[in-house]
Amino acid sequence: MNIQRKPEWLRKKANPGDQSGMRQLLGELRLNTVCQQALCPNISECFACGQATFLILGKNCTRLCSFCNVEKTVPIPVDPDEPKRVAEAVARLKLSHVVITSPTRDDLPDGGAGMYAATVGEIRNSSPATRIELLIPDFQGDRVSLETVLASRPDILAHNIETVPRLYHIRSGSDYRRSLDVLRLSACLSADLCTKSGLMLGMGETEEEVLRVCADLRDSGCTYLSIGQYLAPSRHHYPVQEYIHPERFESLRKHALGMGFKHVESGPYVRSSYHAGSYV
Ligand code: SF4
Numbered sequence: 001m002n003i004q005r006k007p008e009w010l011r012k013k014a015n016p017g018d019q020s021g022m023r024q025l026l027g028e029l030r031l032n033t034v035c036q037q038a039l040c041p042n043i044s045e046c047f048a049c050g051q052a053t054f055l056i057l058g059k060n061c062t063r064l065c066s067f068c069n070v071e072k073t074v075p076i077p078v079d080p081d082e083p084k085r086v087a088e089a090v091a092r093l094k095l096s097h098v099v100i101t102s103p104t105r106d107d108l109p110d111g112g113a114g115m116y117a118a119t120v121g122e123i124r125n126s127s128p129a130t131r132i133e134l135l136i137p138d139f140q141g142d143r144v145s146l147e148t149v150l151a152s153r154p155d156i157l158a159h160n161i162e163t164v165p166r167l168y169h170i171r172s173g174s175d176y177r178r179s180l181d182v183l184r185l186s187a188c189l190s191a192d193l194c195t196k197s198g199l200m201l202g203m204g205e206t207e208e209e210v211l212r213v214c215a216d217l218r219d220s221g222c223t224y225l226s227i228g229q230y231l232a233p234s235r236h237h238y239p240v241q242e243y244i245h246p247e248r249f250e251s252l253r254k255h256a257l258g259m260g261f262k263h264v265e266s267g268p269y270v271r272s273s274y275h276a277g278s279y280v
Pocket residue numbers: 034035036040041042043044046047051052053271272273274275
């Protein structure tokens with residue numbers, strides 16, 4: 001396959017819906033989204049529907065993953081008012097489900113865990129019915145940071161495994177087993193919590209490796225799974241190795257459900273927060 005040319009199933013048309021309300025709100029409240037920072041291909045669809053994944057703790061990451069478009073420069077100081085502004089956005093958008101994430105902040109003593117917890121607290125105060133999903137970094141395996149986040153009682157705790165262990169060299173500073181441990185410990189410490197992970201395909205992994213990762217995630221107590229096509233943000237990023245046919249995504253979805261995941265989204269345009277409110 002010529003990987004320079006996207007196959008027909010990846011030529012997505014921009015949603016013609018109005019995104020101006022979302023963009024104005026984000027500007028007014030000085031909020032970042034991973035939708036914009038990661039150049040998500042679903043942005044026109046999600047913004048037009050009033051959906052966004054909020055990126056707290058600034059937009060600069062302390063790690064150097066070669067597949068990711070989030071900026072890799074010196075992080076900004078923590079803004080203690082940010083949780084209130086996120087909560088205001090959630091209330092104004094009347095979100096029934098919200099996803100909060102951050103760049104990895106290895107420079108902070110708690111990795112940003114306190115800000116995740118504060119954000120959950122503010123959203124609970126102003127939008128008590130909203131289901132809150134946190135997509136967290138690995139906190140370098142720090143248990144106290146993870147416990148801080150779990151104590152805020154999010155509804156879903158997500159941590160993306162991203163790829164198969166053989167390709168972890170593109171996830172600078174990360175460790176496959178440590179990521180599994182984040183999910184395992186979260187499921188162990190909070191019995192009523194749902195855990196979730198995400199996997200990108202098309203990076204050079206084999207089918208057998210993908211199924212092994214799915215099995216490892218299930219062994220770690222993971223209940224929800226997203227599987228999507230990796231798309232390189234630019235020619236300076238890790239190159240796409242393969243475009244995966246939609247039928248293979250569907251076959252993987254069925255296979256993963258058979259392994260015991262409660263809900264699986266699998267398709268070329270699936271991202272970990274895509275249709276996040278539909279996971280039941
Ligand atoms: S799929 Fe997620 S990251 Fe992409 S635009 Fe939608 S909410 Fe944002």
